[in-house]
Ligand code: SF4
């Protein structure tokens with residue numbers, strides 16, 4: 023049985039430090055102490071202020087860093103955001119004043135080591151600093167995700183696959199959502215974070231995980247030694263059947279998690295958290311698939327009035343289907359694998375996932391009975 027703690031919290035330094043100390047006390051004695059290298063991996067998706075709720079709040083990161091350094095460990099806060107260097111996210115996200123004065127290093131993850139994560143993926147380049155750390159602390163954010171429904175503890179570990187390698191691995195899993203979930207589970211299992219904390223004090227609902235999502239007060243921190251158990255507990259908290267989250271489903275199917283969770287904490291289930299609608303990524307008989315993908319299936323759509331031509335989306339797009347000119351960007355939906363990385367990294371919220379009009383009419387007609395074949 024794996025234990026998960028759900029604790030009421032607010033963005034107040036001293037209280038966060040108390041909670042962080044209680045959480046880390048669950049680890050075996052001596053895990054964090056003198057001579058130990060502790061790597062804290064927050065979600066530093068893109069440069070954003072904490073009120074946008076797209077990054078792990080700096081006070082949560084600061085509280086955990088302070089507790090670990092008080093215990094005598096050498097602490098590094100590190101990530102590899104997809105489109106920019108980590109220090110840009112740290113600057114904009116308000117981390118500097120929080121970490122200032124603490125004996126803590128910050129680092130953009132770059133150097134990698136090949137790690138065999140198992141079939142069918144084989145060796146994946148994972149950040150060397152992560153694999154060499156004695157303890158990895160996974161500080162995720164509760165956010166919706168247009169492709170994967172939610173991004174929680176398990177998906178946060180995909181940030182340990184550095185920079186553009188993330189896009190390459192996205193492309194390898196193509197339009198198969200369950201295959202991408204298997205990859206996320208395998209990477210998370212290879213990194214093996216010692217403790218996972220999900221910042222759900224201010225969560226993100228709607229069209230997350232980027233600036234298109236809408237912040238929502240939850241007032242909770244959720245923590246546990248197993249990121250798979252933490253994610254499952256959050257599904258239950260959000261009134262979701264855990265198998266609706268592909269990473270939960272695949273963690274059990276792959277045998278890395280037995281599905282047993284003991285939740286500590288007196289919390290009420292949320293019945294109205296706004297999730298993105300997960301459309302199918304492909305459908306229909308092979309002869310009609312192309313037509314159906316063009317006319318029925320959800321796709322990324324730019325709003326060029328908001329586009330600032332910052333390059334992030336076309337540089338990251340794994341399928342290289344985003345063109346640009348002086349008027350903005352255009353997406354070739356034929357080759358698009360619907361990974362929604364472009365939505366995730368756009369700092370101006372200029373791309374959204376939309377269903378073509380025929381798809382919307384069909385969905386209405388079927389009254390929500392349209393489900394992905396692989397789901
Ligand atoms: S256009 Fe967007 S959703 Fe499509 S492949 Fe590129 S990044 Fe992914």
Ligand code: SF4
Pocket residue numbers: 324328329330331332333334335336351367368369370371372373
């Ligand atoms: S759509 Fe967004 S990410 Fe792409 S170039 Fe425009 S502003 Fe940048």
